[in-house]
Amino acid sequence: xxxxxxxxxxxxxxxxxxxxxxxxxxxxxxxxxxxxxxxxxxxxxxxxxxxxxxxxxxxxxxxxxxxxxxxxxxxxxxxxxxxxxxxxxxxxxxxxxxxxxxxxxxxxxxxxxxxxxxxxxxxxxxxxxxxxxxxxxxxxxxxxxxxxxxxxxxxxxxxxxxxxxxxxxxxxxxxxxxxxxxxxxxxxxxxxxxxxxxxxxxxxxxxxxxxxxxxxxxxxxxxxxxxxxxxxxxxxxxxxxxxxxxxxxxxxxxxxxxxxxxxxxxxxxxxxxxxxxxxxxxxxxxxxxxxxxxxxxxxxxxxxxxxxxxxxxx
Amino acid sequence: xxxxxxxxxxxxxxxxxxxxxxxxxxxxxxxxxxxxxxxxxxxxxxxxxxxxxxxxxxxxxxxxxxxxxxxxxxxxxxxxxxxxxxxxxxxxxxxxxxxxxxxxxxxxxxxxxxxxxxxxxxxxxxxxxxxxxxxxxxxxxxxxxxxxxxxxxxxxxxxxxxxxxxxxxxxxxxxxxxxxxxxxxxxxxxxxxxxxxxxxxxxxxxxxxxxxxxxxxxxxxxxxxxxxxxxxxxxxxxxxxxxxxxxxx
Numbered sequence: 001x002x003x004x005x006x007x008x009x010x011x012x013x014x015x016x017x018x019x020x021x022x023x024x025x026x027x028x029x030x031x032x033x034x035x036x037x038x039x040x041x042x043x044x045x046x047x048x049x050x051x052x053x054x055x056x057x058x059x060x061x062x063x064x065x066x067x068x069x070x071x072x073x074x075x076x077x078x079x080x081x082x083x084x085x086x087x088x089x090x091x092x093x094x095x096x097x098x099x100x101x102x103x104x105x106x107x108x109x110x111x112x113x114x115x116x117x118x119x120x121x122x123x124x125x126x127x128x129x130x131x132x133x134x135x136x137x138x139x140x141x142x143x144x145x146x147x148x149x150x151x152x153x154x155x156x157x158x159x160x161x162x163x164x165x166x167x168x169x170x171x172x173x174x175x176x177x178x179x180x181x182x183x184x185x186x187x188x189x190x191x192x193x194x195x196x197x198x199x200x201x202x203x204x205x206x207x208x209x210x211x212x213x214x215x216x217x218x219x220x221x222x223x224x225x226x227x228x229x230x231x232x233x234x235x236x237x238x239x240x241x242x243x244x245x246x247x248x249x250x251x252x253x254x255x256x257x258x259x260x261x262x263x264x265x266x267x268x269x270x271x272x273x274x275x276x277x278x279x280x281x282x283x284x285x286x287x288x289x290x291x292x293x294x295x296x297x298x299x300x301x302x303x304x305x306x307x308x309x310x311x312x313x314x
Numbered sequence: 315x316x317x318x319x320x321x322x323x324x325x326x327x328x329x330x331x332x333x334x335x336x337x338x339x340x341x342x343x344x345x346x347x348x349x350x351x352x353x354x355x356x357x358x359x360x361x362x363x364x365x366x367x368x369x370x371x372x373x374x375x376x377x378x379x380x381x382x383x384x385x386x387x388x389x390x391x392x393x394x395x396x397x398x399x400x401x402x403x404x405x406x407x408x409x410x411x412x413x414x415x416x417x418x419x420x421x422x423x424x425x426x427x428x429x430x431x432x433x434x435x436x437x438x439x440x441x442x443x444x445x446x447x448x449x450x451x452x453x454x455x456x457x458x459x460x461x462x463x464x465x466x467x468x469x470x471x472x473x474x475x476x477x478x479x480x481x482x483x484x485x486x487x488x489x490x491x492x493x494x495x496x497x498x499x500x501x502x503x504x505x506x507x508x509x510x511x512x513x514x515x516x517x518x519x520x521x522x523x524x525x526x527x528x529x530x531x532x533x534x535x536x537x538x539x540x541x542x543x544x545x546x547x548x549x550x551x552x553x554x555x556x557x558x559x560x561x562x563x
Contacts, residue, residue: 011419111405112400113402113403122388308369
């Protein structure tokens with residue numbers, strides 16, 4: 001005899017299984033993992049190269065009886081090696097989260113099984129809770145993969161030792177990374193539940209993602225799209241004009257990619273001196289507020305989903 | 315007098331100002347096979363949606379197996395099974411995987427054993443490991459019926475169960491419905507268009523026209539009064555708009 005799990009848990013488990021069988025989801029998640037590995041490799045490679053050159057140069061200088069300067073690898077925070085990861089999270093990580101969120105509800109709607117689920121002894125809240133739990137689990141798994149890669153990279157680099165504070169900063173970075181992807185996952189889930197057609201359900205959050213990643217940062221922090229995907233030149237002081245002043249006030253609280261970049265730069269120690277987020281909200285607070293709003297919208301869309309007319313109009 | 319298994323009390327539903335079901339009152343006794351007839355758009359499916367708690371009535375109420383559909387929807391859902399007109403399942407899963415999911419959601423104690431038992435009962439164990447995506451309409455209907463009876467419901471709602479089936483499929487479904495009623499005492503509420511099926515299967519019938527109940531009686535009374543299928547069809551047509559138009563012509 002099997003112990004009876006709660007209906008919400010059953011929905012969560014089944015939904016997560018279905019989504020993982022989807023090729024698009026598997027492909028995007030795989031791409032995210034590969035890019036995270038690449039970002040770690042880039043950091044590891046750059047540091048190792050500089051370190052090797054330094055060791056050769058130090059040996060040469062020592063032999064010539066000249067003073068040996070300090071290792072440049074030690075001049076910068078080792079955490080900044082992970083700055084490429086924040087770019088890949090904002091791009092492919094957020095997109096993967098949207099697709100995961102959308103498919104979690106889209107699969108039920110496309111299959112047309114909502115009436116058969118609707119007549120089971122589970123409340124609409126259990127259904128909504130199950131879907132959000134499935135999303136949370138999958139996004140946490142993506143975040144955990146990124147975290148394991150980051151930790152492994154630091155453990156493998158002999159020249160680098162993180163202090164307790166730096167490990168905490170890395171944990172903080174992984175937490176906001178997961179939160180950031182979660183926001184987009186919730187947007188995908190809400191849109192998938194709300195839209196009448198499957199295409200609109202996916203197009204809407206993707207458009208929002210493009211706006212948040214490439215358009216709003218231009219208006220709030222003067223980051224052009226090329227700079228937005230480049231972690232080195234991405235953070236600069238916006239011109240001191242009234243346009244940027246007001247854009248930061250009006251759009252700053254919703255400019256999520258901007259907030260994520262500044263929060264990441266702060267936690268990974270690569271925020272240039274004298275540069276701060278133009279928004280009046282602290283970046284982490286912006287992300288927390290956005291996740292609360294996205295969760296509320298997703299909950300409303302899921303609990304109001306019609307079990308009789310919820311199938312997609314295709 | 316025992317409490318009816320299904321009791322509708324002025325059940326009403328409207329969409330954008332149009333009344334789909336108009337103050338419908340009806341009692342259906344335990345163990346009945348109830349045939350619900352009506353033209354397209356008469357409100358039959360809307361009635362089933364309200365009785366299965368998929369939609370809330372605009373006014374009025376109903377009880378199913380002694381539980382109010384508005385106040386106690388979870389208890390109603392524990393006691394009902396439902397086969398929609400077009401059975402749709404997860405196409406990428408096998409029949410058994412689909413049934414396992416629905417069995418677990420219904421709180422079936424030993425889902426694996428029960429799924430095998432139900433597939434055996436419906437003579438479709440051979441479908442268990444096949445993906446639903448490749449199933450014919452008849453096969454889907456069988457799996458649809460299987461998902462509806464996994465938790466041994468007291469009441470089974472069938473919405474146009476024979477729609478799109480060939481004569482063999484119709485006979486197979488009729489036999490299954492009769493068996494579920496005879497062997498397990500399930501009360502069956504069946505929406506249908508097929509007059510011939512009504513006489514062969516049902517113990518009582520009602521006719522709905524434009525959301526209003528225009529006829530309700532036991533099948534013995536109907537056949538005693540109207541005789542064969544042709545006469546029954548005459549009765550049905552005389553109660554529906556098509557029949558009334560014919561009278562005027």
